[in-house]
Amino acid sequence: xxxxxxxxxxxxxxxxxxxxxxxxxxxxxxxxxxxxxxxxxxxxxxxxxxxxxxxxxxxxxxxxxxxxxxxxxxxxxxxxxxxxxxxxxxxxxxxxxxxxxxxxxxxxxxxxx
Amino acid sequence: xxxxxxxxxxxxxxxxxxxxxxxxxxxxxxxxxxxxxxxxxxxxxxxxxxxxxxxxxxxxxxxxxxxxxxxxxxxxxxxxxxxxxxxxxxxxxxxxxxxxxxxxxxxxxxxxxx
Numbered sequence: 001x002x003x004x005x006x007x008x009x010x011x012x013x014x015x016x017x018x019x020x021x022x023x024x025x026x027x028x029x030x031x032x033x034x035x036x037x038x039x040x041x042x043x044x045x046x047x048x049x050x051x052x053x054x055x056x057x058x059x060x061x062x063x064x065x066x067x068x069x070x071x072x073x074x075x076x077x078x079x080x081x082x083x084x085x086x087x088x089x090x091x092x093x094x095x096x097x098x099x100x101x102x103x104x105x106x107x108x109x110x111x112x113x
Numbered sequence: 114x115x116x117x118x119x120x121x122x123x124x125x126x127x128x129x130x131x132x133x134x135x136x137x138x139x140x141x142x143x144x145x146x147x148x149x150x151x152x153x154x155x156x157x158x159x160x161x162x163x164x165x166x167x168x169x170x171x172x173x174x175x176x177x178x179x180x181x182x183x184x185x186x187x188x189x190x191x192x193x194x195x196x197x198x199x200x201x202x203x204x205x206x207x208x209x210x211x212x213x214x215x216x217x218x219x220x221x222x223x224x225x226x227x
Contacts, residue, residue, distance in 0.1 A: 004156075031213075033213075033214070033215070035215075035217075040219070040220075041219055041220075042117075042203050042205075042217030042218050042219045042220050043157070043203070043215070043217045044217070045214035045215060045216065048213050048214065050213075055213065056213050056214055058214060090157065092157075092215075097213050098207075098213060100145065100162070100164070100207070101159060101162070102159075102215060104149075104156045104157040104158070105156060106155070106156045107156070
């Protein structure tokens with residue numbers, strides 16, 4: 001176990017809806033990164049939060065947004081869901097923003113219908 | 114943009130066979146290199162990493178990888194695989210000083226048969 005927990009584990013949403021995914025980072029870690037893993041692909045970087053501020057973003061539209069809280073847990077919000085948003089969403093926490101060792105949660109499987 | 118290529122998408126081996134999984138990256142600058150493994154039903158976990166120094170790095174469970182700068186490669190090896198090595202393996206790169214995102218390859222699904 002990594003100590004990184006994500007909730008929920010599975011979720012089904014309808015196109016156009018909004019979704020919030022949650023991540024609790026490992027104790028002592030101040031950085032959380034989010035990744036999208038489509039079927040048959042490697043994880044793709046969405047963004048990183050370091051000490052409650054966004055600290056880097058991948059090629060995802062603004063309808064993907066996030067938050068990090070004072071306890072370093074984090075949320076990923078996706079608005080106006082599209083069918084292509086169906087994927088496994090992974091959260092990874094690390095000691096600092098250099099991400100030299102990231103610990104991953106088990107992910108949230110999102111299905112958009 | 115940096116990219117990572119894993120050429121073997123599916124590999125099937127018998128127990129005790131040797132393993133080599135290829136990984137190439139596209140960026141010419143200084144990189145940190147990683148191999149992650151995902152066992153069935155489990156989270157992604159770090160197998161090994163290379164930052165600097167000896168280009169041959171050893172990781173957990175008998176895995177090793179060699180960084181060859183001239184070939185932009187970081188291939189994963191194991192001399193003798195076990196059934197329990199059945200998993201998906203991902204190569205990943207971080208650009209040193211250029212950000213903080215892990216860029217992953219598409220993964221290699223390894224099946225080890227008894």
